[in-house]
Amino acid sequence: MPGMENEGSNLSRAEEIKNQANEAFKAHKYGQAIDLYTQAIELNSQNAVYWANRSLAHTKLEEYGSAIQDATKAIEVDPKYSKGYYRRGAAYLAMGKFKEALKDFQQVKRICPNDPDATKKLKECEKAVMKLKFEEAISVPESERRSVADSIDYRAIKVEPQYLGAKIEGDVVTLDFVKKMMDDFKNQKCLHKRYAFQIVLQMREMLQALPSLVDINVPDGCLLTVCGDVHGQFYDLINIFELNGLPSEENPYLFNGDFVDRGSFSVEVILTLFAFKCMCPSAIYLARGNHESKSMNKIYGFEGEVRSKLSETFVELFAEVFCYLPLAHVINQKVFVVHGGLFSVDGVKLSDIRAIDRFCEPPEEGLMCELLWSDPQPYPGRGPSKRGVGLSFGADVTRRFLQDNNLDLVVRSHEVKDEGYEIEHDGKLITVFSAPNYCDQMGNKGAFIRFEAPDLKPNIVTFSAVPHPDVKPMAYANNFLRMFQ
Template identity: 90%
Template sequence: MPVMEADKTDPIRAEELKSQANEAFKAHKYAQAIDLYTQAIELNGQNAVYWANRAFAHTKLEEYGSAIQDASKAIEIDPKYSKGYYRRGAAFLAMGKLKEALKDFQQLKKICPNDPDAAKKLKECEKAVMKLKFEEAISVPESERRSVADSIDFHLIDVEPQYTGAKIEGDVVTLDFVKKMIDDFKNQKSLHKRYAFQIVLQVREIMRALPSLVDINIPEGRHLTVCGDVHGQFYDLLNIFELNGLPSDENPYLFNGDFVDRGSFSVEVILTLFAFKCMSPSAMHLSRGNHESKSMNKIYGFEGEVRSKLNETFVELFAEVFCSLPLAYVLNEKVFVAHGGLFSVDGVKLSDIRAIDRFCEPPEEGLMCEILWSDPQPNPGRGPSKRGVGLAFGADVTKRFLQENNLDLIVRSHEVKDEGYEIEHDGKLITVFSAPNYCDQMGNKGAFIRFEAPDMKPNIVTFSAVPHPDVKPMAYANNFLRMFQ
């Protein structure tokens, strides 16, 4: 007798899995929640709730592309399911796609005309879109734009006699100054704008002179430490220096992008990193992350924080300096370091990266976009990005890139990892993330990697979060986005 194939649908078991997924979600175990929602969907794919819940879990992991796909599926199954529009609108918003978000919140209001929350979100979204249109209308074309740096002379800014904070004597940023500044920041005091301008302008000059891909030579017996995303977590940054020593010519660091946004001490983080760069350019190397961009800073808090702690001129100035940050580094001709990952085409050479004209806001496609946004995937080949920007690339892509460029290893950041790091692609790719208990809720460790010459084997150190003053992450973020936190 032929064996009847078992019925793949099992609504009761699917509901059990959904309940387990909800519990994992509440415990901030978002990857586990996604896995359980996926199992529920496999048993009952016509339940819009499962898709919308999985979309929410993807949002928590910043996988906005996947969130949009799942929410769209929920809407397809049930066009009147309000949460589908809510989740998709929130994901569009997180990607900075305000006009798409607006359409979803308009639809949400139609479905729930008497829901005050839906009305409030629609109103905020309309305000955000109006603001965006106004900014677009008054913006000067890139070609006609004058550098804001050229209009600033920090020497003309007086320092009031009652100012007791850190001071730069003359033009030289010293270790004593940096230590005093860090100490002031620890006690939630601010740096005088004169010295903040001096630091940022000096870093701009240093960075503009560098190529888009920088080669670093670590002499035999010496080392260099690579850190991943710090995301405005100033007190965790200080803990890295506590554990691994302050930056110096003998103890150099490379911070691999995403210094700012989300954490609410981003101004302190960026001024500290920049001050070390001024003190000794070879003690501090900085590469650009996807959050060193105007569109991200507008949404995720850095722009609001700069306005609050410094002023409007600094918003423009930081945007300019971020456009001068290198995109990648190569350590001792062996280790490739970049924030995001690899490319949608094979055959990209280091010389191609070196030739990128990086002095601009990141485009939405091409090599510069991909190096800032891409992520590794377990499957071979290439796939769509969970984030909706860049792409996902497999171990074979990593292997070919390394072989073609005569390299041994890729180090990248860009993704939260439970242990602060993850080794993938047959040991040829390491993700390092240096913001422990990310956004005060993920419970992850942070990590950094120490490379010692000549063998350049990665020595990974993990660490836990330290306490910080009671200022919540995203405290300065776009009002509209904060409504979804």
């Protein structure tokens, strides 16, 4: 019976490969683990464990769309396999889809009625859905909403004589103030609320006046440094400034979104970047990332951190100011810089991006959503997003976009890369990511790119993580999500 022997050897080989995948997963090599689980699935697609394990590896890489697909497949293979529902519920949760998550955790509870862990997670999920319903019930329609900034008079806030931290004298944010504030932050001291309000309100005014697509002009012989995601890793941000100099008119930076969330020093990061912009608007350019949004901040820690270090009013104020951040930048009419990526349709012009009304929470589809969420793929054409939002786009899509707009290069961020960067799409697209050892566990390097005019050839600098105080990533995150870390 050679057919049966062959099948038996396939099954045992699949099991061997699954064990190798598990080892890669334990070593935080999630991409490698996914490749190995895929090989195991090719040999035996009827094992629900392989699908559920690959789902978890996708979750670790924030590929929640793929995680949901794999978990759903595990459920199809074995409808009584509780881990399939568990993994899918966790992925829905990470996307902020609490109602879908609740259904899956209810199913886990049905299959394992005596599992204390399932009971605990179900209770938390029910709480989250109740809170969501309550918030929806009391929310004011967008058209009737007043700006929280109107109710803040920072000048009326008294600074106690015992406060010895950084102070802004009058209306001007100076370099001395920013340096003192960064030193205080390094020593885990807080900035007085009066000055925090002053910085964020000044920032709001400045950003409000900017277009959705900002043109940056770098004179010949001068440099611009582009950084990717920082994600609340304040001590790594300080290290970037030590390696490459502080932002100034002569040493400008562009930070390409995802300043906050996950890392537990997001307040320090955002106030530092905002303060430099207040000090000298041409020293620093800031683009919106998918994490500069209410739904992400609710889940991934920024909202909780702001509440803990500042106040509830700041939660609202940051949410509003994040809606004012530009969506993309163009350097010297040649390099297009955006957080996520390109579009589900061809023919998008820079003028279409300029015309986006960005003053809102990111929608679930359309140009603004795709700018913040999309990712490149290694094969041509377009495909569904592994994240469940936006899309994947190939080298042909990148090439056509560049040709249509007379550009040379796309620079984007949004994805962890082992070396801190990756060059794809025939050299026409670079991903840059500036949060080394992301979430204290990925072991990746960080990178930034220096562009010198006029030729704007990308000079990529990589760096390793530096130590930080013992506050874990996601320390302020949604209690429910922390249960899955």
